[in-house]
Amino acid sequence: MKNKFILFLGLFLSASLAVMAQDNISPARKQAIDSLALEKVKDLSKYIAIIGSKETQFSEANRVMDRAEELFAPGAEMGVSSINTKEIAYYKVRRYFERLMALNYDRVNITWYDIQYISDLERQPDGRYVGVITIYQRFEGTSIETGMNYRDTTKKDITIYVEKKQTQIAGRTIEFWDVMLGDVRVTETSA
Amino acid sequence: MRLTFLIFAFFIAIISSVPGQGIGGPGTIKDDGRFAASTKQLNQFFRRFNGEESVDGNIRFYPGDSLYQNPALRKGFLSILFDNQTSSISPQLKQEFISYVLSDTYPYFLNFQREGWYAEVDTEFFFKGKREKVTLIMKIQPERLGFEWVIDQVIFPPFKNLFNKPVGESKDFLHPLSHELGFMNLRRAFQDSKLPESFTANSYKPDYLSIFLYEMKQNNLRFDTVSGVKFHFFQIGGWYFEVNQFNRPGFNTGWLISNLVRLGPGDKETILKYIYDQD
Numbered sequence: 001m002k003n004k005f006i007l008f009l010g011l012f013l014s015a016s017l018a019v020m021a022q023d024n025i026s027p028a029r030k031q032a033i034d035s036l037a038l039e040k041v042k043d044l045s046k047y048i049a050i051i052g053s054k055e056t057q058f059s060e061a062n063r064v065m066d067r068a069e070e071l072f073a074p075g076a077e078m079g080v081s082s083i084n085t086k087e088i089a090y091y092k093v094r095r096y097f098e099r100l101m102a103l104n105y106d107r108v109n110i111t112w113y114d115i116q117y118i119s120d121l122e123r124q125p126d127g128r129y130v131g132v133i134t135i136y137q138r139f140e141g142t143s144i145e146t147g148m149n150y151r152d153t154t155k156k157d158i159t160i161y162v163e164k165k166q167t168q169i170a171g172r173t174i175e176f177w178d179v180m181l182g183d184v185r186v187t188e189t190s191a
Numbered sequence: 192m193r194l195t196f197l198i199f200a201f202f203i204a205i206i207s208s209v210p211g212q213g214i215g216g217p218g219t220i221k222d223d224g225r226f227a228a229s230t231k232q233l234n235q236f237f238r239r240f241n242g243e244e245s246v247d248g249n250i251r252f253y254p255g256d257s258l259y260q261n262p263a264l265r266k267g268f269l270s271i272l273f274d275n276q277t278s279s280i281s282p283q284l285k286q287e288f289i290s291y292v293l294s295d296t297y298p299y300f301l302n303f304q305r306e307g308w309y310a311e312v313d314t315e316f317f318f319k320g321k322r323e324k325v326t327l328i329m330k331i332q333p334e335r336l337g338f339e340w341v342i343d344q345v346i347f348p349p350f351k352n353l354f355n356k357p358v359g360e361s362k363d364f365l366h367p368l369s370h371e372l373g374f375m376n377l378r379r380a381f382q383d384s385k386l387p388e389s390f391t392a393n394s395y396k397p398d399y400l401s402i403f404l405y406e407m408k409q410n411n412l413r414f415d416t417v418s419g420v421k422f423h424f425f426q427i428g429g430w431y432f433e434v435n436q437f438n439r440p441g442f443n444t445g446w447l448i449s450n451l452v453r454l455g456p457g458d459k460e461t462i463l464k465y466i467y468d469q470d
Contacts, residue, residue: 027253079417083438087315087416115222117248119234122303123337134231138220157232190440 025121025129025162029177034118037160037179040071041116041133044158044181047071049110052100052139065097073161073180082188093184105141105150112137113153121162129162130182136189157185230272230445233422234303236434239268240292241300260300262293269293274437274447288430288451299427304331304338307426311466313419316412318349324418325403328467344467345403354397356388363389421449423466429454431462 025033047068051061078096079088091099113136121129134157141150159182166175227247230236238244242265243252252259269289273280292299301308310329315322326346331338356362363384369376380390388395406412422434433450437443452458 027251030251086418088418089416112219113222113226114219115226117231117235119232120238120251120303125334125337125339127336132232132234136222136226155231187438190438190444 030121033121033162033177033179036177037118037131037133037162038116040160040179040181041135041158044068044071045112045135045137048097048100048137051097052103052108052110054106054108056101061101065094065101068097069094071181073182076159076182076184078184078186080186083190088185103141104143106144107140107142109140110137111140131160131162133158133160153189155187155189157187159183225440225442225444228271228442228444230447233434233446236272236446237301237303239272241265242268260298262295262298265293265298271443272448273451274435274449275443276437276439276441278449280448280451284451284453287453288427288432291430292427301424301426304333305426306330307424309343309423309466310340311421311423312417314417315415317415318347318406319411322415323347323349342400345400346468347399347403350397350399350402353402354388355386356391356395357386365390422446423462425459425463431459 047064050056050064051068056064072093076093078091078093080091080096081088115136117134119132119134121131124130134155136153136155138153139151142148161180161182163178163180164175165178166173168174230239231248235244235248238248238251242258242260242262244250245252245258246264246267258264266289269292273285308330310327312327312329314325314327316325317323327342328344328346329340330343332341363379363386365374365376365380380387384390388397403412420436424432424434431450431452431454432448434446435449436446437449452462454462
C-alpha cells in the first residue's frame with residue numbers, strides 16, 4: 001500500500017508542480033490519471049480472481065477482501081444483471097466478494113479480456129471528477145460432483161472518482177490526484 | 192449502401208486486428224474484435240459520433256490533434272453507430288443524416304454538457320406494497336463546480352387516472368356569484384365531489400413529480416430496481432434520434448441509434464410531449 005502511495009506520488013509530482021494552481025485536467029494529466037485508475041482496476045481484477053479461486057484459503061480470501069475493499073469509496077455497490085433478468089440486483093462490495101467466495105464450484109477460473117475502455121472525466125458538483133472504466137471478465141465454474149459447468153462473460157463498468165489532495169513533503173505542500181473506485185455495474189453479455 | 196458496408200467492413204477489420212493492452216497481463220483472453228467494435232459506453236458514442244478517438248478507442252483525440260473530429264474518421268464511425276439488425280431506419284434516411292452531420296460548411300457535433308438530450312430510465316418501485324413500473328425522464332444540468340443528472344419528469348401509471356378533469360356538461364363548477372356567499376359552496380368541491388379537479392383553472396396541470404416525491408416522503412413508494420435506460424437526442428438541428436443499448440452476439444452492439452426522425456415544424460415539441468407525457 002505504502003509502495004503504491006509513493007508510486008502515484010511519483011507519477012503526479014512532475015505534472016502537479018507545473019499546473020498546481022489550475023483545476024482543469026490536461027490531456028497529459030488525464031493520461032496519467034487513466035494509468036493510475038487502470039492500476040487500481042488491475043488490482044481489483046487480481047483480487048477478484050484470488051477471492052473466486054477455490055485454492056485460496058479462507059483466511060487469505062478474507063485478507064484479500066479487505067485489500068479489495070480499500071480500493072473503493074465508502075458505500076460503493078455492485079449492480080448485477082443477467083441476460084434473462086434486466087433488473088439490477090444491488091450488493092455492497094463486501095457482500096459481492098463474499099458471494100463470489102461462497103460459490104459452490106470445485107474449480108473456478110476467472111480471466112479478463114484484453115480490452116478496456118476509459119471514459120472522459122466529468123466534474124461533479126463537489127469538484128471531484130468522475131469517470132467510468134469498462135472491462136470484460138470471463139467466469140468458468142465446474143462442479144465435479146454434478147459435472148455441472150457454468151460459464152459467463154460479464155461487462156464491468158467501474159466508476160472512478162478522481163480528487164485533488166494535498167500532502168506535506170519536507171515542509172512543502174504538494175498537491176496530487178488520487179483515484180478511488182466507486183459503484184460497479186455488472187452486466188452479463190451474450191458473448 | 193455498398194459504400195457503407197465497405198466502410199463498416201473496413202472498421203471491423205481494423206478493430207479486429209488491434210492488439211489489446213489487457214488488464215491482467217499474460218493469460219488474458221484475446222478479444223476477437225467484438226468488444227472493441229461495441230460502443231461500450233455512451234461516452235464512446237459521443238466520441239465516435241464526434242470523431243474524437245482512435246478506431247480502437249485507446250487514444251483520445253483533443254483539439255490540435257491531426258485526427259481530431261476528422262470527417263473521414265467520423266464517416267466511418269457514424270456508419271457503425273446505427274442498430275443494423277432490429278431498427279427500421281431506411282438506408283436513405285441514414286445516409287441523409289450522415290451527410291447532414293458531416294456537412295463541409297457546418298458540421299454537427301454532440302456535446303455532453305449542452306442541453307438537448309435526455310435519459311429515459313425504466314424503474315420499478317413498490318407503491319403501497321404493490322410493484323409498479325415508473326419511468327423517469329432525466330437530464331444533465333450544471334450545479335456548483337460541475338454537472339449532475341436530475342429528474343425532470345416522472346411517468347407513473349397509477350397517477351395518470353388520478354386526475355381526470357371532466358369536460359363539458361359533466362364538469363361540475365362553482366357558480367360565478369359564489370363570492371357573494373363567501374364561497375360557502377366550496378363544500379360542494381371538497382366534500383360532495385369525487386372529482387375536486389373539476390374546480391380548477393383551465394391552465395391546471397397536475398405536477399406528477401411533486402406527487403411522486405410526496406408519496407415517497409410518506410413512505411408509500413420504495414425504490415426497487417432499474418430495468419432499462421435509453422437516450423433521446425435533439426442536439427442535431429432538424430433531427431431527433433434515440434439511442435438504445437444492444438446486448439447481443441456480433442459486432443453491431445452496445446449503444447446504438449435505434450430510431451431516427453427528420454424533424455418538420457412542430458415535430459420536436461410533439462416528440463418531447465410524447466416523451467414527457469407518454470400519452
